[in-house]
Amino acid sequence: MFIRGMRVEATLPHFQTAWLFYHHALASFSLRDYGTALASIDKAIGAEPDNLRDHNLRIAVLRKLGRHEDVVACASEILRMDATSKTTLALQAEAHQRLGQDQRADEAYKKLLRLAYGDNAAIDALTSKDTRYHVNHVQKRQTPYMDYPIHVQFETYAQCNAACTFCVYPDLARKGAMMPMSLIDKIIGDLEQVPRHVRFQLSPFGVNEPFLDKRIFDILDKIRDRLPHAEITLTSNASPITEATLKRLSGYKLAYLWLSVVDYRKEVYEAKMKLSYDRLLSRLDMIHRAKTEGWFPHPVNLSRLKDNSEHDALYAAFMKARYPLFEQTLWPYANWLGGTSNEMTSEIADIPCSHWFELRIDAQRHRSTLLHGRPVEVSVGRCNQGLGLGDLQSGRLPALAA
Ligand SMILES: C[S@@+](CC[C@H](N)C(=O)[O-])C[C@H]1O[C@@H](n2cnc3c(N)ncnc32)[C@H](O)[C@@H]1O
Numbered sequence: 001m002f003i004r005g006m007r008v009e010a011t012l013p014h015f016q017t018a019w020l021f022y023h024h025a026l027a028s029f030s031l032r033d034y035g036t037a038l039a040s041i042d043k044a045i046g047a048e049p050d051n052l053r054d055h056n057l058r059i060a061v062l063r064k065l066g067r068h069e070d071v072v073a074c075a076s077e078i079l080r081m082d083a084t085s086k087t088t089l090a091l092q093a094e095a096h097q098r099l100g101q102d103q104r105a106d107e108a109y110k111k112l113l114r115l116a117y118g119d120n121a122a123i124d125a126l127t128s129k130d131t132r133y134h135v136n137h138v139q140k141r142q143t144p145y146m147d148y149p150i151h152v153q154f155e156t157y158a159q160c161n162a163a164c165t166f167c168v169y170p171d172l173a174r175k176g177a178m179m180p181m182s183l184i185d186k187i188i189g190d191l192e193q194v195p196r197h198v199r200f201q202l203s204p205f206g207v208n209e210p211f212l213d214k215r216i217f218d219i220l221d222k223i224r225d226r227l228p229h230a231e232i233t234l235t236s237n238a239s240p241i242t243e244a245t246l247k248r249l250s251g252y253k254l255a256y257l258w259l260s261v262v263d264y265r266k267e268v269y270e271a272k273m274k275l276s277y278d279r280l281l282s283r284l285d286m287i288h289r290a291k292t293e294g295w296f297p298h299p300v301n302l303s304r305l306k307d308n309s310e311h312d313a314l315y316a317a318f319m320k321a322r323y324p325l326f327e328q329t330l331w332p333y334a335n336w337l338g339g340t341s342n343e344m345t346s347e348i349a350d351i352p353c354s355h356w357f358e359l360r361i362d363a364q365r366h367r368s369t370l371l372h373g374r375p376v377e378v379s380v381g382r383c384n385q386g387l388g389l390g391d392l393q394s395g396r397l398p399a400l401a402a
């Protein structure tokens with residue numbers, strides 16, 4: 001680099017030369033000119049080899065260039081200077097993963113966890129999946145979601161047309177409770193305080209069927225007008241969705257419409273959900289037609305609760321053949337913390353819960369869960385009893401005093 005015709009290396013002390021090259025690299029990085037950024041940052045490091053600032057930029061540039069082996073080497077260099085850098089360990093692990101070196105990725109992730117949780121034998125015993133789950137949890141602690149929820153769910157009207165054998169709705173103590181519009185306005189007003197660059201998921205339903213609430217489109221209007229940073233998601237058993245409802249729904253920005261269809265066999269479906277299978281199919285046919293004709297632009301996902309039998313694959317095949325434009329998810333059965341008597345097909349691992357970053361409000365204004373990644377002892381509410389951590393109306397949050 002030249003200033004007024006003079007090579008800077010020849011005119012400036014090393015640290016000033018490094019500073020200039022660093023800023024040149026930073027500017028090139030911002031312009032996405034990663035080749036130039038790398039050349040400049042290498043010169044900065046040449047002038048001042050042990051400056052962490054330069055190595056941290058170098059690893060970011062190498063990552064952008066997809067030079068994973070160099071990322072691993074650069075990470076080792078940074079960790080030699082600062083063994084406590086969790087960001088570097090995460091980048092090193094990611095690079096190992098990209099190189100197909102899963103075991104080495106796990107080792108780096110586990111080092112990161114030891115830095116976050118302290119030396120703990122339980123960390124050594126974690127499976128690869130749980131290791132990554134923990135890392136995700138630790139990384140979320142560095143995000144705005146420590147201060148704002150990542151997902152807000154509120155149940156506007158505790159009413160459902162079904163009575164699923166695997167759901168707490170049939171025994172719901174608050175059945176029929178309607179959340180007052182004033183409270184919905186308050187929730188939306190509170191969420192307006194979330195900075196616009198912090199996106200979050202917003203689900204206006206709980207243990208209920210959202211399309212039974214006649215106010216649902218008024219509520220969606222309010223969300224659309226006042227919360228542009230909310231990603232709206234809706235989950236339904238599909239039976240109440242008429243063509244007119246779907247046409248209205250198509251006008252909103254939905255991240256997805258999730259349709260819960262537990263089985264592909266008429267008798268099993270009707271026994272488990274206590275809904276008409278013929279009506280379900282006519283609704284699904286109509287929704288699929290809307291996708292074919294192109295007037296319902298949002299992703300539609302069919303969800304089955306998997307029982308690990310051959311019917312999981314048969315369900316997938318049946319739905320794929322009949323509804324090729326829908327996505328599918330096989331979701332495990334849980335049991336609502338013992339609230340239902342169905343067999344579970346999920347395991348609850350003994351690891352921190354991702355729901356700490358979520359906020360759920362039921363129609364009786366209890367916070368079912370107020371979860372913010374803070375390591376506090378809390379009593380977990382059962383969704384059918386309306387037990388929660390506090391009452392929005394009174395503002396009391398007793399369990400959080402812990
Ligand atoms: C409580 S429902 C509310 C929305 C709507 N009524 C529906 O069924 O899609 C939300 C989701 O919870 C799922 N669900 C209910 N009971 C479950 C259980 N025991 N285990 C796992 N998921 C369950 C449903 O299948 C549905 O996808």
Ligand code: SF4
Pocket residue numbers: 160161162163164167168169170206207208209237260273
């Ligand atoms: S799972 Fe959904 S459709 Fe079934 S009873 Fe519960 S709330 Fe209603």
